Amino acid sequence: MPNEQGPGAAVSGRLGYLLKHTGMRLQELSDQALAPFGITPHELPVLILIASHAPASQQQAAQRLGIDRTSMVALLDTLEAKGLVVRQPDTADRRRNVVELTDTGQDVLRRATLASDAAERELLGPLSEEDAQHLRDALRAIVA
Amino acid sequence: MPNEQGPGAAVSGRLGYLLKHTGMRLQELSDQALAPFGITPHELPVLILIASHAPASQQQAAQRLGIDRTSMVALLDTLEAKGLVVRQPDTADRRRNVVELTDTGQDVLRRATLASDAAERELLGPLSEEDAQHLRDALRAIVA
DNA sequence: TATTGTTATACTCTATAACTATA
DNA sequence: TATAGTTATAGAGTATAACAATA
Numbered sequence A, B: 001m002p003n004e005q006g007p008g009a010a011v012s013g014r015l016g017y018l019l020k021h022t023g024m025r026l027q028e029l030s031d032q033a034l035a036p037f038g039i040t041p042h043e044l045p046v047l048i049l050i051a052s053h054a055p056a057s058q059q060q061a062a063q064r065l066g067i068d069r070t071s072m073v074a075l076l077d078t079l080e081a082k083g084l085v086v087r088q089p090d091t092a093d094r095r096r097n098v099v100e101l102t103d104t105g106q107d108v109l110r111r112a113t114l115a116s117d118a119a120e121r122e123l124l125g126p127l128s129e130e131d132a133q134h135l136r137d138a139l140r141a142i143v144a
Numbered sequence C: 001t002a003t004t005g006t007t008a009t010a011c012t013c014t015a016t017a018a019c020t021a022t023a
Numbered sequence D: 001t002a003t004a005g006t007t008a009t010a011g012a013g014t015a016t017a018a019c020a021a022t023a
Helices: A015-037 A044-052 A058-065 A069-081 A103-123 A129-143 B015-037 B044-052 B058-065 B069-081 B103-123 B129-143
Strands: A085-089 A097-101 B085-089 B097-101
Touching (some): A044 A069, A044 A097, A129 B129, B058 B097
16 A cells, blocks of 8 residues: 655655556556456457457457467467457468458457456446546647 | 557556556666666665664665565665675574675665656656646555 | 477476474 | 465466468
8 A cells, every 4th residue: 555655755656657557557457347257458459459350360469459469369369269269361461361350259248348347347346436537638739 | 659549549548557657667667766876666666764763673764665585685785785785683683684884885776866857757747747746646545 | 481380398487395493 | 273475386367470371
């Protein structure tokens, strides 16, 4: 339980500290929220990205998420083993895989997204609706 | 380069995505800022905490930073090897160590903190002074 | 020759359990 | 018996290099 005052304020007020602990807290809430669907907070973004049909290849999907292409292989392996996605060689460029959601994958994606949304709202609970939106906007401006 | 629009917005607008990538960006900037002082973004908070004399033991320091006490051992090993801190058995309770900054440690702490502050300001560059303060306040409210 | 997916490998970070010395 | 520090070990997560198939 970090305090805002006292001698420790010098460290608990740092941006790195705040971002790390905010991320840890979201991780906990997301773990609980997604456990019923058998997926992790790490896997949901992959499902979302695949559903969008934005990435034309595994490699593009990996870049989009800021992970290595070799990590994407392992991620898709587990998602395929769970029956949530299928990989097929791209007929146009057979070096590539076309990755798509199964019917189960689409169902899990839809319900898991709602659960994840709830986890986000719980994290932002201490903030007003307006402040929560400001936080998202600020982070978006930094990452953009 | 994440976009705010297009099919990928569904994933790049998520809180987890925003926090992760903001953290990654701060990590890069901090790595560069602290490299001249021979310490990492992970080690600076330890120095700050020790300087505050808030933790009465290594264990309390570890709790404060949200890391394991066994990780604190390794952290202090490297900081001691760099000549930035010294460990001495607590005369009152000889199971504990009293950890203090060396003169070099105090000098590095002072200058590294300024460099870290600059890195934070650079990260928050896209934000107005007011929005930057709002961001800190919002994160503090969530972590508290 | 370059690129996609894959595999093998190693490296970092962290957590768990067991040991020691003190209390 | 409980606690602080330490050590050894193992488990994630991730990155690097090399390989096969295809362009």
